[in-house]
Amino acid sequence: MSHSDPRFDPYAATRETTEGTVYSVTGGDWDSLVSEIGETKEERIIVNMGPQHPSTHGVLRLVLELEGETVTEVRPGIGYLHTGIEKNMEYRSWTQGTTFATRMDYLSPIFNETAYCLAIEKLLGITNDIPERASIIRVLMMELNRISSHMVALGTGALELGAMGPMFFAFREREAVLDTFEAITGLRMNMAYVRPGGVQQDLPAGMTARLRDLVKELRKNFKDNERLLVGNTIWMKRTEGIGYLDLAGCTALGITGPVLRSTGLPWDLRKMQPYCGYENYEFDVITADTCDVYGRFLIRMAELEQSLRIIEQAIEKLDATEGQPVMVADKKIAWPAQLALGADGLGNSLDHIREIMGSSMESLIHHFKLVTEGFRVPAGQAYAAVESPRGELAAHIVSDGGTKPYRVHFREPSFNNLQSTSAMSEGGMVADIIGAVASIDPVMGGVDR
Amino acid sequence: MTQNEGMFGVSGTGDTSGYGGLVRTVANPGSTERPFGGYFDQLADDLERAYPDFADAITKVVVDRGELTLHIKKHRLVEVAKVLRDKLLFEMCMGVSGIHYPDRTGCELVAVYPLLSMTKNQRVRLEVCTSETDPHIPSLVEVYGGNNWHERETFDMFGIIFDGHPGLTRILMPDDWDGHPQRKDYPLGGIAVEYKGATTPAPHNRRSYK
Numbered sequence: 001m002s003h004s005d006p007r008f009d010p011y012a013a014t015r016e017t018t019e020g021t022v023y024s025v026t027g028g029d030w031d032s033l034v035s036e037i038g039e040t041k042e043e044r045i046i047v048n049m050g051p052q053h054p055s056t057h058g059v060l061r062l063v064l065e066l067e068g069e070t071v072t073e074v075r076p077g078i079g080y081l082h083t084g085i086e087k088n089m090e091y092r093s094w095t096q097g098t099t100f101a102t103r104m105d106y107l108s109p110i111f112n113e114t115a116y117c118l119a120i121e122k123l124l125g126i127t128n129d130i131p132e133r134a135s136i137i138r139v140l141m142m143e144l145n146r147i148s149s150h151m152v153a154l155g156t157g158a159l160e161l162g163a164m165g166p167m168f169f170a171f172r173e174r175e176a177v178l179d180t181f182e183a184i185t186g187l188r189m190n191m192a193y194v195r196p197g198g199v200q201q202d203l204p205a206g207m208t209a210r211l212r213d214l215v216k217e218l219r220k221n222f223k224d225n226e227r228l229l230v231g232n233t234i235w236m237k238r239t240e241g242i243g244y245l246d247l248a249g250c251t252a253l254g255i256t257g258p259v260l261r262s263t264g265l266p267w268d269l270r271k272m273q274p275y276c277g278y279e280n281y282e283f284d285v286i287t288a289d290t291c292d293v294y295g296r297f298l299i300r301m302a303e304l305e306q307s308l309r310i311i312e313q314a315i316e317k318l319d320a321t322e323g324q325p326v327m328v329a330d331k332k333i334a335w336p337a338q339l340a341l342g343a344d345g346l347g348n349s350l351d352h353i354r355e356i357m358g359s360s361m362e363s364l365i366h367h368f369k370l371v372t373e374g375f376r377v378p379a380g381q382a383y384a385a386v387e388s389p390r391g392e393l394a395a396h397i398v399s400d401g402g403t404k405p406y407r408v409h410f411r412e413p414s415f416n417n418l419q420s421t422s423a424m425s426e427g428g429m430v431a432d433i434i435g436a437v438a439s440i441d442p443v444m445g446g447v448d449r
Numbered sequence: 450m451t452q453n454e455g456m457f458g459v460s461g462t463g464d465t466s467g468y469g470g471l472v473r474t475v476a477n478p479g480s481t482e483r484p485f486g487g488y489f490d491q492l493a494d495d496l497e498r499a500y501p502d503f504a505d506a507i508t509k510v511v512v513d514r515g516e517l518t519l520h521i522k523k524h525r526l527v528e529v530a531k532v533l534r535d536k537l538l539f540e541m542c543m544g545v546s547g548i549h550y551p552d553r554t555g556c557e558l559v560a561v562y563p564l565l566s567m568t569k570n571q572r573v574r575l576e577v578c579t580s581e582t583d584p585h586i587p588s589l590v591e592v593y594g595g596n597n598w599h600e601r602e603t604f605d606m607f608g609i610i611f612d613g614h615p616g617l618t619r620i621l622m623p624d625d626w627d628g629h630p631q632r633k634d635y636p637l638g639g640i641a642v643e644y645k646g647a648t649t650p651a652p653h654n655r656r657s658y659k
Contacts, residue, residue, distance in 0.1 A: 078620060078621070079619075079620060079621040079622065079623070082621040082622065084630060084637075086606075086631065087630055087631055087637060088637065088652075090637075091637050091652045091653060091657075092652075093658075122514050122515070123514065125514070251540040251541055251567075252593070252594040252595065253594055253595040254541050254542060254543060254544070254593065254595030254596070255595070256541075265567070267567055272567075272570050273570065372658075373658040374658065378476075379475050379476060379477045379478070380477065380478045380513050380514060381513075381516075381518075381561070382514050382516065383516060383563050383572070383574065385543075392543065392565075394543060394563070396546045396561065396563065398548055400451075400453075400475060401453065401473070401475035401476075402453070402658075402659050403657075403658045403659065404657070404658075406548075407546075407547075407548045407549075407631075409546035409547075411543050411544050411546075411563070415598065415599075415602075416543075416544060416595060416598070416599070418598075419595060419597060419598050448621055449621075
């Protein structure tokens with residue numbers, strides 16, 4: 001085919017390079033590719049999977065070296081979603097940082113915000129001054145978020161292995177949770193709801209009743225996916241013994257979260273190093289001892305029920321703390337305005353506007369100073385870790401005593417855990433890479449930040 | 450102790466507000482003397498016993514905000530990490546975080562390693578520094594394999610060269626990128642935005658509170 005040929009496709013051409021023949025695949029042309037490759041004698045081929053491949057959880061590029069269908073080497077390539085969030089945060093106030101942090105791992109925004117805020121609160125020395133109700137709301141939101149995140153992990157993981165049904169159920173449940181997020185924060189994702197000192201605003205009226213209904217509905221609906229997948233012969237054939245990584249491998253590679261718990265070690269920061277009052281909730285740490293994709297799948301399924309248990313206890317606590325503050329009492333740190341939902345969306349509450357514009361000059365000055373200048377954080381560094389759906393998510397924050405962070409670094413579980421792709425997949429079949437990557441549940445927004 | 454001058458991060462302008470003359474002293478957490486409190490004393494004792502060169506290798510111990518930081522001479526880093534892993538059961542390293550202090554002559558680039566012991570449920574932080582002119586720090590990949598990508602990221606962002614790393618290449622930025630974005634002398638970038646006749650400068654050019 002030449003360039004003048006109307007059927008010529010520059011993106012699906014064969015070309016010779018110093019490394020050998022390079023074939024481009026654009027989809028739907030597999031048969032012609034196989035016949036072309038079949039003519040060569042060499043068994044060993046190098047396949048570029050991604051960065052746009054639908055089964056790699058976003059823009060992940062995997063460079064695979066194959067001998068027939070056996071994987072001999074996997075090299076993950078990342079960085080396609082790097083947005084410089086850590087650098088950007090050095091140019092905004094401490095509070096504005098939540099708006100950046102929430103956008104990293106877009107499936108678990110509440111965890112990003114909480115890790116960031118816990119580290120700031122440690123630096124400020126106000127960890128013990130956070131109102132009880134604020135911590136309860138954080139726990140509630142984190143566990144809801146864990147459900148919505150696990151739902152994507154399960155749904156897309158199953159879809160990537162060829163099961164379409166679980167995706168429909170998983171996203172139905174996820175939508176129910178995101179609708180609740182919208183009712184509480186005004187936004188479905190990236191809500192910047194957890195703020196240094198507490199949370200942005202209290203729950204709207206009647207929310208606990210709605211949450212009770214949600215728990216009931218989710219508990220019933222979770223059974224649908226359970227019935228579809230648990231013990232399903234095809235599903236087990238694709239997941240059992242696949243993506244094996246034992247405890248020694250996990251510790252060497254710094255792996256945490258469901259992948260670590262699938263080796264039988266009950267390591268969960270919520271139990272081991274509690275934050276936000278997790279020591280006051282009853283729940284079990286779920287483990288498996290199979291070290292494989294199926295074990296990680298079972299862990300995520302069982303963690304859904306544990307999250308519901310925590311949410312139920314949180315609802316009880318919320319009823320008991322009705323009307324209590326959700327922001328630290330220190331007016332030098334607490335955001336001056338409570339927000340309210342108006343006809344045109346979420347904004348400063350009218351009562352607050354009336355006060356600062358109509359009656360109190362000092363309130364106006366205070367509001368202006370705190371919103372534009374922000375608060376100063378004493379110099380030093382702090383490390384705060386939370387158990388995100390993917391493992392240990394931690395914020396390492398350095399302050400030089402100014403109104404902006406001097407340095408923010410996130411220890412992202414996706415970034416760290418993605419390193420285990422090679423250990424899990426090399427020596428296995430090419431089709432099993434998909435299952436292994438899905439069981440790590442990497443979110444590229446978090447990997448690349 | 451460092452001094453912070455001015456209010457808005459600008460100098461050389463005709464500031465008539467008086468805020469430009471503001472001088473604020475910033476106190477950085479200094480070296481801590483025993484007792485450290487909590488499990489930190491026990492940890493330091495164990496390390497001294499397991500590692501005879503403790504006094505020479507560790508320049509400073511800082512306990513601040515309930516966290517223990519050991520400042521280590523950089524050529525001793527791998528030894529200390531090995532002792533911490535094998536004798537004190539700090540099985541995991543949670544990564545590397547770089548920090549750039551352009552004003553700390555000879556110690557501009559800092560690498561911070563948070564270690565975790567799951568067996569003992571303890572944490573400790575290692576800190577090493579190096580100069581901009583000789584940005585070399587020994588790699589910890591042979592001790593903690595999971596540090597591979599973290600060190601690549603810190604190299605990418607700060608230009609710290611981890612000696613002994615099996616493949617120290619850029620990881621987040623493109624391979625042919627110039628400069629190291631997280632250094633303080635690397636601008637954030639961005640363009641000024643004009644809206645209804647008024648111009649808002651790019652974030653790194655805005656007047657901002659210090």
